[in-house]
Amino acid sequence: MAGRPSIFDEEKVLEKARELFWTRGYEATSLDQLLEAMGLGKSSFYHAFGSKKELFEKIMDRFVNDAIHRLAADLPIHPHPIERIREFFRGIASSPSHLHRKGCFMGNTVVELINTEHSLSARAAKKLERLEELFRTYIAAAQRSGELQTKEDPAVLALYLLTVWNGLNITRRVHPNPEALRPLIELQLQFLK
Amino acid sequence: MAGRPSIFDEEKVLEKARELFWTRGYEATSLDQLLEAMGLGKSSFYHAFGSKKELFEKIMDRFVNDAIHRLAADLPIHPHPIERIREFFRGIASSPSHLHRKGCFMGNTVVELINTEHSLSARAAKKLERLEELFRTYIAAAQRSGELQTKEDPAVLALYLLTVWNGLNITRRVHPNPEALRPLIELQLQFLK
């Protein structure tokens, strides 16, 4: 227990790497771009993170998607969880355009890597399943509490919401304007009543 | 008007290339993989297609997404166009698993290249807009003919269907089984009445 102290703050350096991976994807993010953004030398990088792939895995596990994370944190303390879910989706419409272009980190990863780096794609898919589970849990609870009247199977409704999320994250790339997205989202949310 | 005859059938060779691009994506498909699959030498390749990027553009323009193409061909001759659209979506559930893994060529392209090869991503986005227009046209017609009772704005309904399509093409990667997809799709189609 001694050794030369490391210069970098792991938290900050991972954040920089995530930003790059999120916007450019896995393959299109080169090691040199990572090193530059993280402010690390090659030696420190490999010593600390092992490989590009391991770094990517670590980032997926740590941050998941910001949005998912925030939602998961908010739901248990919200008096009307379903309303919080509605806000989750409504927020998409008013996002700044650079967020439209980034879309969903996990969705992007599933799409990009499913036939080339399947283990990474599957790992991302599991995060999306966690989001789906989150939806299912709170939908079921809301049906019991009376916040939701619908008799639809919570599992199907949850999968529906996941698909809305996935769909919006492509559609918002095609139509990055709130005027198009807002009525679309309101329509989609009509199943949540 | 003379010259050495070319060995390859352009149609077949483009089909091979599309298959590769569709499953692996743009970046992850190397020139060597293309040459091998197409059965061409480098010289013939560059002479005939210019560059990897131009080839990709040509393929996008020519084939678009198979599914979109077939739908666009069927709709004008179908007695109940909306029912044809429903079948379009129901077909997803019963697709073989290799199609689940491929997803939508244009959706994949929008996602992969939006921050790295923006012109290609935008080109793909335009194809998706064509699909959206197709939906809008036939929804509006069905409202006039009485096949649809809903009073929802055809533009919003069309964007909704595009988003369902986009969403399913990610969700089907996470849940490639018909038992999960079928009730989901039926739920989503309830707006089409």
Next chain:
DNA sequence: TTTATTTTGTACCAATTAGTACAAAATGCG
């Protein structure tokens, strides 16, 4: 059969890819 035209095969290229080897530097502990 020459000639213009087009396609093809081979060799080559500079740049970039992810990743390693290894010694020097910087610490805490005994």
Next chain:
DNA sequence: CGCATTTTGTACTAATTGGTACAAAATAAA
């Protein structure tokens, strides 16, 4: 201090990336 331990910087690799140069091959028309 001196030593074990850890992190860092520099140099180096082997493989792969997309793309070019150029001459040989194969044709149709004159």
